[in-house]
Amino acid sequence: MNTPAPETPAPPLEIHDLTVAYQRRPVLWGVDLVVPPGKLVGIIGPNGAGKSTLIKACMGVVPIAGGWVRIFGSPLGRAHRRVGYVPQRESVDWDFPVNVMDLVLMGRYGKLGLFRRPSRADRDIARDCLEKVGMLPYANRQIANLSGGQQQRVFLARALAQESDLYFMDEPFAGVDAATEAAIVTLLHELRDRGRTILVVHHDLPTARNYFDMLLLLNLRRVAFGPTDEVFTYELLQKTYGGRLTILSEVAEAVRQRG
Amino acid sequence: MNCPSLTAEPWRLRSHPWFTALLLLLFLLALAFAPSAEAAKIGELSVNSVRTQALRFLSLQDPAVRYALAGSVLLGISCGLLGAFLVVRRLALVGDALSHAVLPGVAAGFLWSQTKDPVAIFIGAVIAGLLGTLVVEGIKQTTRLKEDAALGLVLAGFYAVGICLVTMIQRLPTGAKSGIDKFLFGQAAAIGPGDLKLMAAVAFVAIATVLAFYKELLVASFDPAFARSAGFPVRAIHYALMLLLAFAVVSALQAVGVVLVSAMLITPAAAAYLLTDRMHRMLLLAAGIGLVSGALGCFLSFLGSNLPTGPLMVLSGSTLFAGAFLFAPRHGVVTRWWLHRSRSGRIRRENTLKTVYRILEDRQFHGDGVTFRELAERRRETMEDAECQARELVRHNFASLHSVDRTILLTPDGRQRAVELVRNHRLWELYLTHAAHIPADHVHEDAERIEHVLGEDVVRELERRLNYADTDPHGRPIPTPNAVHAAGPSEPDRRPPAGYGR
Numbered sequence: 052m053n054t055p056a057p058e059t060p061a062p063p064l065e066i067h068d069l070t071v072a073y074q075r076r077p078v079l080w081g082v083d084l085v086v087p088p089g090k091l092v093g094i095i096g097p098n099g100a101g102k103s104t105l106i107k108a109c110m111g112v113v114p115i116a117g118g119w120v121r122i123f124g125s126p127l128g129r130a131h132r133r134v135g136y137v138p139q140r141e142s143v144d145w146d147f148p149v150n151v152m153d154l155v156l157m158g159r160y161g162k163l164g165l166f167r168r169p170s171r172a173d174r175d176i177a178r179d180c181l182e183k184v185g186m187l188p189y190a191n192r193q194i195a196n197l198s199g200g201q202q203q204r205v206f207l208a209r210a211l212a213q214e215s216d217l218y219f220m221d222e223p224f225a226g227v228d229a230a231t232e233a234a235i236v237t238l239l240h241e242l243r244d245r246g247r248t249i250l251v252v253h254h255d256l257p258t259a260r261n262y263f264d265m266l267l268l269l270n271l272r273r274v275a276f277g278p279t280d281e282v283f284t285y286e287l288l289q290k291t292y293g294g295r296l297t298i299l300s301e302v303a304e305a306v307r308q309r310g
Numbered sequence: 311m312n313c314p315s316l317t318a319e320p321w322r323l324r325s326h327p328w329f330t331a332l333l334l335l336l337f338l339l340a341l342a343f344a345p346s347a348e349a350a351k352i353g354e355l356s357v358n359s360v361r362t363q364a365l366r367f368l369s370l371q372d373p374a375v376r377y378a379l380a381g382s383v384l385l386g387i388s389c390g391l392l393g394a395f396l397v398v399r400r401l402a403l404v405g406d407a408l409s410h411a412v413l414p415g416v417a418a419g420f421l422w423s424q425t426k427d428p429v430a431i432f433i434g435a436v437i438a439g440l441l442g443t444l445v446v447e448g449i450k451q452t453t454r455l456k457e458d459a460a461l462g463l464v465l466a467g468f469y470a471v472g473i474c475l476v477t478m479i480q481r482l483p484t485g486a487k488s489g490i491d492k493f494l495f496g497q498a499a500a501i502g503p504g505d506l507k508l509m510a511a512v513a514f515v516a517i518a519t520v521l522a523f524y525k526e527l528l529v530a531s532f533d534p535a536f537a538r539s540a541g542f543p544v545r546a547i548h549y550a551l552m553l554l555l556a557f558a559v560v561s562a563l564q565a566v567g568v569v570l571v572s573a574m575l576i577t578p579a580a581a582a583y584l585l586t587d588r589m590h591r592m593l594l595l596a597a598g599i600g601l602v603s604g605a606l607g608c609f610l611s612f613l614g615s616n617l618p619t620g621p622l623m624v625l626s627g628s629t630l631f632a633g634a635f636l637f638a639p640r641h642g643v644v645t646r647w648w649l650h651r652s653r654s655g656r657i658r659r660e661n662t663l664k665t666v667y668r669i670l671e672d673r674q675f676h677g678d679g680v681t682f683r684e685l686a687e688r689r690r691e692t693m694e695d696a697e698c699q700a701r702e703l704v705r706h707n708f709a710s711l712h713s714v715d716r717t718i719l720l721t722p723d724g725r726q727r728a729v730e731l732v733r734n735h736r737l738w739e740l741y742l743t744h745a746a747h748i749p750a751d752h753v754h755e756d757a758e759r760i761e762h763v764l765g766e767d768v769v770r771e772l773e774r775r776l777n778y779a780d781t782d783p784h785g786r787p788i789p790t791p792n793a794v795h796a797a798g799p800s801e802p803d804r805r806p807p808a809g810y811g812r
Binding site for chain 2: 107112128131132134136138142143144147148149150153154157160161163166168169193195209213219
């Protein structure tokens with residue numbers, strides 16, 4: 052393990068030889084990645100390629116089987132406050148008894164200490180974030196009464212309220228209307244222009260080309276990572292989505308069966 | 311829309327959720343006294359002795375009564391409060407499994423101390439309960455079985471062991487009169503000073519934990535992955551909650567019994583869930599409903615000369631739940647029915663209003679009054695129906711009745727609303743034929759429904775998109791509310807002749 056040199060600032064995200072397994076079945080194999088600051092990075096790959104797993108492992112939401120993750124040079128446990136997260140919309144129960152404001156305020160919780168309640172300043176920040184995503188008029192609405200696009204905007208507002216330097220977003224464009232998608236893209240570009248680093252799990256190949264500065268092509272392992280122009284090639288995409296890597300999943304299956 | 315007396319009704323209900331809660335309380339009080347006659351039959355008591363029993367209970371002079379009541383109230387609060395987290399996390403069955411899994415621990419604690427020592431039983435039960443939840447986790451993680459099967463296995467298995475142990479204890483020479491059987495169905499009267507101290511401690515810990523760690527519990531319950539990413543120890547929070555639940559279940563065992571204690575976790579919380587949309591209010595309500603069910607169950611059990619307390623508490627809780635189910639301000643079945651009814655009443659009224667306007671329009675606004683006969687003929691109803699409809703309009707200030715020649719005269723409000731409705735109808739028809747290219751003879755039914763719900767800003771938008779057209783697809787004029795006020799019935803010539811048909 053080599054630590055980054057002291058004179059250069061540590062990259063927002065550094066992953067070395069990361070392996071993640073669910074019930075002994077590896078879903079990510081030896082991923083290496085160094086993400087430079089101030090970039091909007093798309094994570095692209097077929098279903099089951101481990102895209103969500105990768106970002107969850109980076110934040111410590113799923114356990115790591117091997118390798119390490121550093122965020123701004125420090126191990127995960129000490130970097131939580133610099134990380135923001137937009138989970139998949141379906142991952143929560145939208146009938147939960149909270150309103151939009153309550154949900155966005157949760158973005159502030161990580162910054163508060165034990166026994167501390169959100170202050171007036173936290174509420175102001177939450178209100179600003181709601182305004183940025185155009186959801187301020189809905190602040191007092193029960194979250195069950197929101198449309199899919201509105202739910203996604205509220206999730207985004209919560210992440211903005213985290214005021215983080217590094218963001219992970221899990222399919223923020225899934226099932227949202229065109230207007231919401233455009234609004235989210237604008238917001239992501241604004242964040243990037245203010246020096247934030249954003250990793251977005253993305254499903255749609257045609258739009259990926261226009262949205263992101265860099266792309267990570269992933270299928271159980273890293274296929275390619277680099278500026279969009281260089282990586283978005285027929286050959287590499289074929290390699291990501293085509294059948295050549297099936298041997299890996301067969302090995303994974305064999306490992307699982309041997310137990 | 312613009313009709314204040316109509317929109318006021320749902321608001322009045324929504325802004326007073328406490329009104330509903332109060333009603334519920336009264337209903338329960340009534341219920342508390344209603345079964346007295348029934349209880350007399352069960353306990354073979356005369357009405358008089360029921361009254362003396364009630365007085366004895368309510369005067370709180372008997373220390374046993376005080377212990378029983380205080381214990382029931384405390385267990386209601388802690389179970390309601392913690393149960394709320396089970397319900398929102400969809401872990402209701404975990405509560406059930408936990409409560410059954412504690413029984414072998416109760417028996418083991420009894421065997422170890424050889425008496426009904428509250429502390430020994432408490433420790434044994436908590437250990438057994440946690441062991442139960444760990445086994446559930448273990449089955450879930452090491453096999454392909456899902457949570458429901460794992461819970462079912464553990465619940466039944468632990469409970470069976472417990473029943474065997476309890477039966478063995480009852481066969482022991484010391485066990486026969488021990489009262490261990492009371493742990494099955496619960497007996498509040500058996501609560502002693504030691505039990506009460508334990509219950510107070512558990513209630514205190516539960517309340518203090520929820521107050522101190524509210525935000526952690528909230529975020530870990532709503533979105534565990536997000537909470538973990540923000541650095542919250544979600545797993546530790548989960549196990550802390552399970553430990554607290556085990557405490558609450560065990561402290562409630564004496565009064566409610568193993569079989570039904572999970573109902574005290576779920577029922578008050580489920581009722582509270584229906585009553586509000588905010589977590590902190592739900593916690594308060596759940597604790598409150600738990601308190602009332604506990605106290606009420608204890609009271610009823612005392613009236614019925616020591617009927618098992620557990621079932622009575624659960625019945626009280628279920629009654630409260632039924633009240634919430636029927637009358638909750640937003641989700642209640644009766645409330646929704648009532649709102650629906652008032653809405654269909656409004657639609658009927660508005661249709662009458664529209665008919666009156668159409669009759670006036672057809673005679674190009676010559677004369678102001680519409681007779682009952684005209685209304686009845688146009689609507690193909692009887693004269694009685696028409697009169698009834700007309701009186702409905704009068705009651706809502708949309709019309710006045712001329713008593714001599716039996717005619718209906720629209721008030722300015724009524725005329726305004728009628729014009730709005732006709733405009734909405736014809737605008738929508740025009741929009742459907744223009745924008746959606748639906749044939750003109752297909753759009754009437756749709757417009758009949760939509761005219762009652764179009765808001766002013768939508769109407770503006772429609773008018774803009776239709777270039778402020780003034781004729782509908784059937785060639786009839788689209789009126790504007792202001793023009794009618796200005797022009798009124800005295801200027802009929804401005805309008806083109808009326809269309810055809812109805």
